[in-house]
Amino acid sequence: MSAPTTINIGICGLGTVGQGVWKHISANRADLESRLGVKLNLARAAVRDLKKPRAVKIPASKLTADPMAVATDPSLHIVCELMGGTTLARKVTLAALRTGKIVVSANKALICEHGAEIFATAQKHGGHFFFEASVAGGIPIIKALREGLVANRFPRIYGILNGTCNYILTQMEDRDAPYAQVLADAKRLGYAEADESLDVDGWDTAHKASVLAWLAHGVWVKTDQMIVEGISRITPADFKNASVLGFGIKLLAVITRDVAKNELCVRVHPTLLPEGNVVANVSGVFNAVSVNGDVVGTTFYSGRGAGQDATASAVISDIADAAALLQFGKGAHLIKEVTTPVRETCRLAPPESIRCRYYLRLTVKDQPGVLARVASAMARHHVSIASVIQNPSEHVGAASLVLTTHESNERAMQATLRELTKLSSTLDTPVLLRIGDFND
Ligand code: NAP
Ligand code: HSE
DSSP states (O other): OOOOOEEEEEEEEHHHHHHHHHHHHTHHHHHHHHHHTTTEEEEEOOOOOOSSSSSSSSOGGESSSSSHHHTTTTOOOTEEOOSSSSHHHHHHHHHHHTOOOEEEEEOOOHHHHHHHHHHHHHHHHHEEEGGGGGSTTSSSSHHHHIIITOOOSSSEEEEEEOOHHHHHHHHHHOOOOHHHHHHHHHHTTOOSSSHHHHHTTTTHHHHHHHHHHHHHHSSSOGGGGGGEEEETTOOOHHHHHHHHOOOOOOEEEEEEETTTTTTEEEEEEEEEEETTTTTGOOTTTTEEEEEEEETTTTEEEEESSSSHHHHHHHHHHHHHHHHHHHHHOOGGEEETTTSSSSOOOEOOOGGOOOOOEEEEEEEEOOOOOHHHHHHHHHHHOOOOOOEEEEEEETTTHHHHEEESSSSSEHHHHHHHHHHHHTTTBBSSEEEEEEOOOOOO
């Protein structure tokens, strides 16, 4: 078959991201077509509600309410799945791949849950699956890991992967703004997922961490194999305490590989980062990823992690790669064709291998002997206290105790937490945060 001179594109989903893709391909068409050497035809789009008013004007003749009709349309070369969710999105993606099309996706939940099946289907039917927009919005982190850093193994990758949470945390820290109001702003700005719990409870970051772990280590780590904690229990008091201790607070994904033990650990949790750490200083909707490679050393990436324009930029970069692949064949995209990274297998790190310092905030009865009981519980699990701050609590007769520990491990810390929670002097569920002693 000869290479097409016009690439026909179908888009399933014209919400925040889909409309961004349509808008920017239309606006930058001349430059894009000149760079790619082909015509880009936005041929069809599927939406749920055909009558919904949209900021981007699209002829009614190009719209359908049936995404499967787009997925299986023989005239289309590329199908962009920009609906979200994992049920219909999976069906549409697999159907398009079975007809040998290139699928472009921003759907990290889908990749985390069904990545193995999707890549196997692409391979079997000669289709291709590109997913630059699925992690860290506009930052080309997939390309960086897969192509630019192909020479490396990756002892540590960590960073901010959720724009909504970073926006919320930054607003809470800088403006003392109430959580609910900032979350509403993030939704209005098009950053948040349709189900906001994916953002604030850490699941979206976990989906993205799973994609990065697979790219870096060739292993699918599911969210139930990770520590996943969100930001909903962080209060303005935690920012003040962290600042007194010389830290900022960020929701991080941390992916570490201990080559000697052959262990991999993927975790997502709010983390105290030293104020001088470069990731600690990334604010608002921006994401940041620090990648330590055994050949290159540490590289750092930052940019807008969510929102219409940043995400559209990443989707269009995949459309451009797809156009090159359609024109020039596999030779143009040698690395992208490696659909299953071939690496040695590694096992998931057990809790006692996960080591760090901890920050613990307890609301306790303000009575004699309480601090001693807390210290005893920690000592029983060999957790050593590094510092203690006592602040007044908003509750009458209570105090807020903030402790930091010397390095301990997850098994000991979780056992300590269970015991502290049961003490009669503990008045609220303790807040446990990890300290990220990352130098770069
Ligand atoms: P969105 O604004 O909610 O848009 C979803 C689109 O899908 C809407 O146009 C909707 O149609 C359409 N849709 C949903 N169910 C459908 C169905 N059953 N049949 C036909 N069309 C259907 O979502 P989004 O923010 O653009 O996100 C899309 C994807 O990109 C998600 O996977 C998300 O995780 C990912 N992503 C988003 C961002 C971001 O910043 N927003 C960034 C990176 C990745 P109607 O318009 O008619 O309702
Ligand atoms: N809801 C996601 C975020 C969108 O806030 O990061 C980008 O993947």
